[in-house]
Amino acid sequence: xxxxxxxxxxxxxxxxxxxxxxxxxxxxxxxxxxxxxxxxxxxxxxxxxxxxxxxxxxxxxxxxxxxxxxxxxxxxxxxxxxxxxxxxxxxxxxxxxxxxxxxxxxxxxxxxxxxxxxxxxxxxxxxxxxxxxxxxxxxxxxxxxxxxxxxxxxxxxxxxxxxxxxxxxxxxxxxxxxxxxxxxxxxxxxxxxxxxxxxxxxxxxxxxxxxxxxxxxxxxxxxxxxxxxxxxxxxxxxxxxxxxxxxxxxxxxxxxxxxxxxxxxxxxxxxxxxxxxxxxxxxxxxxxxxxxxxxxxxxxxxxxxxxxxxxxxxxxxxxxxxxxxxxxxxxxx
Amino acid sequence: xxxxxxxxxxxxxxxxxxxxxxxxxxxxxxxxxxxxxxxxxxxxxxxxxxxxxxxxxxxxxxxxxxxxxxxxxxxxxxxxxxxxxxxxxxxxxxxxxxxxxxxxxxxxxxxxxxxxxxxxxxxxxxxxxxxxxxxxxxxxxxxxxxxxxxxxxxxxxxxxxxxxxxxxxxxxxxxxxxxxxxxxxxxxxxxxxxxxxxxxxxxxxxxxxxxxxxxxxxxxxxxxxxxxxxxxxxxxxxxxxxxxxxxxxxxxxxxxxxxxxxxxxxxxxxxxxxxxxxxxxxxxxxxxxxxxxxxxxxxxxxxxxxxxxxxxxxxxxxxxxxxxxxxxxxxxx
DNA sequence: GGAGGTTAGTTATACGTAACACTTCGGTGA
DNA sequence: TCACCGAAGTGTTACGTATAACTAACCTCC
Numbered sequence: 030x031x032x033x034x035x036x037x038x039x040x041x042x043x044x045x046x047x048x049x050x051x052x053x054x055x056x057x058x059x060x061x062x063x064x065x066x067x068x069x070x071x072x073x074x075x076x077x078x079x080x081x082x083x084x085x086x087x088x089x090x091x092x093x094x095x096x097x098x099x100x101x102x103x104x105x106x107x108x109x110x111x112x113x114x115x116x117x118x119x120x121x122x123x124x125x126x127x128x129x130x131x132x133x134x135x136x137x138x139x140x141x142x143x144x145x146x147x148x149x150x151x152x153x154x155x156x157x158x159x160x161x162x163x164x165x166x167x168x169x170x171x172x173x174x175x176x177x178x179x180x181x182x183x184x185x186x187x188x189x190x191x192x193x194x195x196x197x198x199x200x201x202x203x204x205x206x207x208x209x210x211x212x213x214x215x216x217x218x219x220x221x222x223x224x225x226x227x228x229x230x231x232x233x234x235x236x237x238x239x240x241x242x243x244x245x246x247x248x249x250x251x252x253x254x255x256x257x258x259x260x261x262x263x264x265x266x267x268x269x270x271x272x273x274x275x276x277x278x279x280x281x282x283x284x285x286x287x288x289x290x291x292x293x294x295x296x297x298x299x300x301x302x303x304x305x306x307x308x309x310x311x312x313x314x315x316x317x318x319x320x321x322x323x324x325x326x327x328x329x330x331x332x333x334x335x336x337x338x339x340x341x342x343x344x345x346x347x348x349x350x351x352x353x354x355x356x357x358x359x360x361x362x
Numbered sequence: 363x364x365x366x367x368x369x370x371x372x373x374x375x376x377x378x379x380x381x382x383x384x385x386x387x388x389x390x391x392x393x394x395x396x397x398x399x400x401x402x403x404x405x406x407x408x409x410x411x412x413x414x415x416x417x418x419x420x421x422x423x424x425x426x427x428x429x430x431x432x433x434x435x436x437x438x439x440x441x442x443x444x445x446x447x448x449x450x451x452x453x454x455x456x457x458x459x460x461x462x463x464x465x466x467x468x469x470x471x472x473x474x475x476x477x478x479x480x481x482x483x484x485x486x487x488x489x490x491x492x493x494x495x496x497x498x499x500x501x502x503x504x505x506x507x508x509x510x511x512x513x514x515x516x517x518x519x520x521x522x523x524x525x526x527x528x529x530x531x532x533x534x535x536x537x538x539x540x541x542x543x544x545x546x547x548x549x550x551x552x553x554x555x556x557x558x559x560x561x562x563x564x565x566x567x568x569x570x571x572x573x574x575x576x577x578x579x580x581x582x583x584x585x586x587x588x589x590x591x592x593x594x595x596x597x598x599x600x601x602x603x604x605x606x607x608x609x610x611x612x613x614x615x616x617x618x619x620x621x622x623x624x625x626x627x628x629x630x631x632x633x634x635x636x637x638x639x640x641x642x643x644x645x646x647x648x649x650x651x652x653x654x655x656x657x658x659x660x661x662x663x664x665x666x667x668x669x670x671x672x673x674x675x676x677x678x679x680x681x682x683x684x685x686x687x688x689x690x691x692x693x694x695x
Numbered sequence: 696g697g698a699g700g701t702t703a704g705t706t707a708t709a710c711g712t713a714a715c716a717c718t719t720c721g722g723t724g725a
Numbered sequence: 726t727c728a729c730c731g732a733a734g735t736g737t738t739a740c741g742t743a744t745a746a747c748t749a750a751c752c753t754c755c
Contacts, residue, residue, distance in 0.1 A: 051707095054742065058742095058744095066704085069703080091741080092741080112466065133445065381735090384713080387714080396731085397733065427740070703751100707746085708745085717737095723729085
């Protein structure tokens with residue numbers, strides 16, 4: 030494969046402007062105050078402009094030993110939420126002169142195989158979200174500064190988390206307050222800390238309510254999958270009045286299952302989700318769900334990584350979440 | 363900002379294995395057949411393993427003059443569709459040893475400002491989708507090989523397109539066949555060739571149907587925006603029996619507007635979308651929409667870029683699309 | 696009038712890798 | 726015996742940039 034074309038280098042610019050390559054580097058790197066005269070500087074800038082000069086980033090990265098680029102590893106499946114995370118991370122990054130490269134892990138939420146084989150960019154650090162522990166250790170083996178999102182804070186390293194546990198508690202209080210006692214938890218069929226928390230927290234809360242019951246079903250994160258899992262769970266076993274879902278997409282599947290079974294939402298069945306995707310207000314009735322601030326999540330993750338790169342110890346408080354009460358939950362019949 | 367840590371280099375590996383740096387490069391670059399003995403090669407690999415050596419990509423990229431990395435510029439707004447495009451592009455790329463870096467343009471569909479300031483990776487080429495012409499010329503100024511998706515084929519350069527025009531024709535034939543004559547076109551309020559095609563093609567088709575009418579409304583691509591625009595359009599002007607939307611999200615907004623206005627879908631109003639997102643089957647009734655194969659789109663785009671990088675002339679045929687008939691369209695009342 | 700300071704640059708070097716050109720050495724055919 | 730060959734490496738260089746270290750004028754002030 031032949032080189033596409035050979036682009037002008039800083040040396041070409043230097044020749045064009047009649048100065049040394051060093052002068053070009055100083056001027057274009059904005060380090061010239063008191064080192065190069067204004068007229069010469071302008072001549073250099075002009076030369077760069079006419080030649081259409083762009084610095085060779087590979088060379089710069091090699092020289093500086095850093096790239097000002099970080100990798101954001103996200104599960105490929107759940108795009109809308111992580112688009113927000115990316116947006117927040119990129120906003121903070123650009124304020125500090127960093128770029129963010131996105132690597133949607135093909136395995137979805139769960140183990141990711143060598144992100145670096147795919148994102149060939151040279152990297153300063155990694156933000157990895159919702160990854161299984163094994164994938165994290167694989168990344169850690171690379172000795173790159175790493176911040177983990179949605180991960181067990183007990184693991185070694187830096188974590189930034191949403192306060193999912195509190196979100197689940199808010200859902201539980203809301204439904205209990207409406208008189209519900211018999212619950213179905215529709216969980217995501219994915220090995221990830223963030224989903225374990227949902228299950229554990231809901232169980233813990235209901236255990237303290239005498240006469241309550243909790244069943245659990247699992248589904249892949251897709252509307253179709255959830256529809257099947259919910260239909261199955263709703264037709265077998267004891268009657269439930271509320272379904273708590275790990276994710277809005279699962280809740281959408283529950284709507285479809287309920288409709289097929291002749292159950293009205295919320296009259297016969299209250300449903301809650303988590304995330305507050307666009308989907309949540311597209312379906313009828315609008316979904317009561319826990320709003321997660323994806324952009325803030327991304328911002329905090331990036332801030333934490335920048336802190337690590339600066340050798341600081343990032344301080345971690347969980348990001349608050351809150352329940353959006355809409356039309357899919359009501360008082361128990 | 364201090365360097366995080368200084369990682370082992372190929373020279374460290376050489377010292378550990380008792381060979382020259384050149385030998386390390388040969389062995390790890392898999393160029394050693396007949397140049398280095400099997401035992402020495404194994405010794406090098408072993409040394410690399412114990413030191414945890416990872417080649418410095420900045421150095422490699424500088425040396426080779428290419429990065430085997432391409433940038434995929436996508437509108438930040440419409441995440442689900444472009445997740446598919448990315449998946450397809452990345453699949454083809456990895457088969458050829460390339461990586462794909464994703465740059466969600468913050469302006470959404472439309473002009474993007476200097477993607478390279480954000481994605482600091484050194485690049486071999488760019489795939490840009492649904493971008494306005496001005497943004498494309500900005501990228502072209504960078505002299506990087508460029509493939510455009512969803513763009514005017516009349517523009518200079520390489521384009522890969524979905525056969526959107528045919529999709530619109532299929533929608534029109536479907537609705538005309540059901541007896542509809544009075545249409546509302548809910549278009550995306552975004553300057554992009556792909557949306558211009560939808561408008562032009564629908565208008566062209568209906569012009570040939572005596573007694574038909576076509577009104578047009580525009581909305582930003584969001585459920586809420588579409589709901590407002592549709593409510594407005596449906597309460598003013600002549601009665602329509604079918605709404606053709608540029609996008610599934612817009613269609614979801616139309617559902618909500620219709621519900622509020624007491625119009626039943628499809629009994630009183632047929633609705634069609636485009637894209638076939640997860641949303642399309644989440645809403646009730648399921649949406650009749652044009653399925654666009656995002657992954658195939660990404661694959662074709664990447665193949666075209668690889669061809670350009672090889673100096674070949676990529677041959678472009680539009681990618682076929684097809685109508686998914688579901689529950690949101692029915693015979694005119 | 697010359698020591699010291701400022702201005703406006705230049706020269707030289709290193710970053711880590713890949714690959715070309717070269718060397719060394721044991722074998723081999725004439 | 727010796728020219729030649731292949732195997733198994735090594736020495737060296739260049740990629741393009743940023744910057745430390747140096748230089749050469751010019752100015753200032755006692």
